[in-house]
Amino acid sequence: MRAAKPTPGKTTRLYDSGGLHLVISPTGSKAWRLKYRYNGRENRISLGAYPLISLKEARQARDDAKRQLLQGIDPSAERKARRQQAQVDATNSFQQQALEWFERQKILWVDSHTRDVERRLQANLFPDLGPLAIDRITPVQVLDTLRKMEARGAVDLAHRVMQVAAQVFRYAIACGRCATDPTSGLRGALTPHVQKHQPAIDxxxxxxxxxxxxxxxxxxxxxxxxxxxxxxxxxxxxxxxxxxxxxxxxxxxxxxxxxxxxxxxxxxxxxxxxxxxxxxxxxxxxxxxxxxxxxxxxxxxxxxxxxxxxxxxxxxxxxxxxxxxxxxxxxxxxxxxxxxxxxxxxxxxxxxxxxxxxxxxxxxxxxxxxxxxxxxxxxxxxxxxxxxxxxxxxxxxxxxxxxxxxxxx
Known part of the structure; x- marks a missing residue:
């Protein structure tokens, strides 16, 4: 395959088995394709460029697609659905929802509180939860994020950050972007924080x-x-x-x-x-x-x-x-x-x-x-x-x- 040369003005195909073949363009680029039939209709999907995807990896991808066909799933339609879901997830991420909530709420806050909330989002929530689709975040994922704060001794901060996260989830629920608030199941899971009131005389x-x-x-x-x-x-x-x-x-x-x-x-x-x-x-x-x-x-x-x-x-x-x-x-x-x-x-x-x-x-x-x-x-x-x-x-x-x-x- 490495030695295969392009044919000027013509696309060349080198076949393996089970519909897997390597397409060589006139310019010399090489890419794996899979030919298959679904509901009596011929389809083709790309499995990646060669040599970035090796022959072994291409065969594995072919076998995965064949297993989908046995389950009645069209590999091309499944791939398209995954891309569409990825696009939805990108706009429905925790970070996207949190920033939207933040922009709407900050008009009610003094500057110092605004800075505190923004810092809790950027430094403590976005690194772990930011890219995740908000409707797929589990209580365990939120707890893992909060436990990192507890591990460095910031027990009070962990409670405050959880409050911010809960407000973001409640906002997303109200907007129809998720169904549940995973922080609601974390009561009692964090180390208790004893609040210190500011001193006052009797x-x-x-x-x-x-x-x-x-x-x-x-x-x-x-x-x-x-x-x-x-x-x-x-x-x-x-x-x-x-x-x-x-x-x-x-x-x-x-x-x-x-x-x-x-x-x-x-x-x-x-x-x-x-x-x-x-x-x-x-x-x-x-x-x-x-x-x-x-x-x-x-x-x-x-x-x-x-x-x-x-x-x-x-x-x-x-x-x-x-x-x-x-x-x-x-x-x-x-x-x-x-x-x-x-x-x-x-x-x-x-x-x-x-x-x-x-x-x-x-x-x-x-x-x-x-x-x-x-x-x-x-x-x-x-x-x-x-x-x-x-x-x-x-x-x-x-x-x-x-x-x-x-x-x-």
């Missing part, structure tokens, strides 16, 4: 902390840092939301701070009613912020204060591993719930997500009048704690429930 320790904050500047700390901690205690927003606040978000006349959607965790505007205590701090801060657009500027007024400024101040006051900026949220939530304020109102002021769609429809009203009362009460309560007293929560409106989208007392 509510009965709050008066001591407030006194420590009030003394911070006189004991050598920065006055702006003291005001920022006092303001954080009054508003219990997320630390990042506080330090990146700009003056154009704050309306002193209306006693409102509107944190714009791009800065919020779930990209929705959030209204923070300002108590008289919070307004007093802002008025003092405005006089000392050196004309910065930021309410809490860093040493360079063109940037906000460092994220670590408040944390290190708490360390300096003796609260390392006992309290963080985020801890003010936990303390406020605990105390306000114990005082009987409505849970929905507290959750809305914490900018937490609604528990379900019914709540979401009701929460669009934002409970703003009640939140205004809540925030002023909280400011009064902190003042009372400093004086060794407890501010009494005002009477509340009756609890409301949603029934068929109508508000019913």
């Amino acid at each position: 509510p009965d320790e709050l008066p001591t902390l407030l006194h420590a904050i009030d003394r911070y500047a006189t004991e050598g700390g920065e006055a702006q840092t003291q005001r920022a901690l006092q303001f954080l205690a009054l508003t219990f927003v997320r630390t990042k939301e506080l330090i990146e606040a700009t003056w154009d978000e704050i309306d002193l006349a209306k006693a409102q701070w509107i944190i714009t959607a791009p800065r919020m965790k779930m990209k929705r505007d959030h209204v923070v009613p300002l108590s008289t205590q919070a307004l007093a701090i802002l008025e003092e801060q405005q006089r000392t912020c050196r004309n910065s657009t930021y309410v809490w500027p860093g040493r360079n007024t063109r940037v906000p204060m460092s994220n670590n400024t408040l944390l290190f101040a708490l360390y300096r006051m003796g609260y390392r591993s006992k309290m963080t900026g985020h801890g003010f949220r936990a303390v406020a939530s605990t105390i306000l719930n114990e005082q009987g304020w409505r849970h929905d109102v507290i959750e809305k002021q914490l900018a937490h997500e609604p528990e379900n769609r019914v709540r979401a429809a009701y929460n669009r009203a934002e409970y703003l009048p009640e939140r205004v009362r809540l925030m002023q009460h909280w400011g009064d309560h902190l003042d009372a704690l400093r004086q060794g007293r407890t501010a009494q929560a005002p009477a509340h409106t009756p609890r409301l429930f949603v029934v068929n989208s109508d508000l019913t007392p």
Whole structure:
């Protein structure tokens, strides 16, 4: 076969057996072909180029095709079906579906969360699952991928990556591209991760902390840092939301701070009613912020204060591993719930997500009048704690429930 020469202007065929033959073109290229009959009709299929495919391999391919014929399968039609399925798989791969889901969802996320999700897809899911057809991925394949993270000690990451994978599968199910979510059968298969909550003091320790904050500047700390901690205690927003606040978000006349959607965790505007205590701090801060657009500027007024400024101040006051900026949220939530304020109102002021769609429809009203009362009460309560007293929560409106989208007392 190697010695076979082309015939100028003519295609030559060298026959083996069982329909297998080598086709030699006038240019000298050589390729294996198989001639067979299916349902009384002659067909031919290519088995590959020679010498890339040896005689032995060509005979094996011929025998495989003969076995298909014995089973009533047309080798040519089967090959065409496999090519078509490969094309379908390429557009229905896990990676393709994940990228489509990611593009649709990222408009709801803050930049940091967007980067986290993208990194989990690219670094942890795509290498193993990316090329696979999403409707053929098994729980074992997903588990093998997650176990690689566990093996390097990233137990928490494995759980977070599984959550991302589950969202991709649920998206594909909704779009009709797969029927089941293989992650649903993995509950209990991963090493349990014990979540570490950010440190927060007990509510009965709050008066001591407030006194420590009030003394911070006189004991050598920065006055702006003291005001920022006092303001954080009054508003219990997320630390990042506080330090990146700009003056154009704050309306002193209306006693409102509107944190714009791009800065919020779930990209929705959030209204923070300002108590008289919070307004007093802002008025003092405005006089000392050196004309910065930021309410809490860093040493360079063109940037906000460092994220670590408040944390290190708490360390300096003796609260390392006992309290963080985020801890003010936990303390406020605990105390306000114990005082009987409505849970929905507290959750809305914490900018937490609604528990379900019914709540979401009701929460669009934002409970703003009640939140205004809540925030002023909280400011009064902190003042009372400093004086060794407890501010009494005002009477509340009756609890409301949603029934068929109508508000019913």
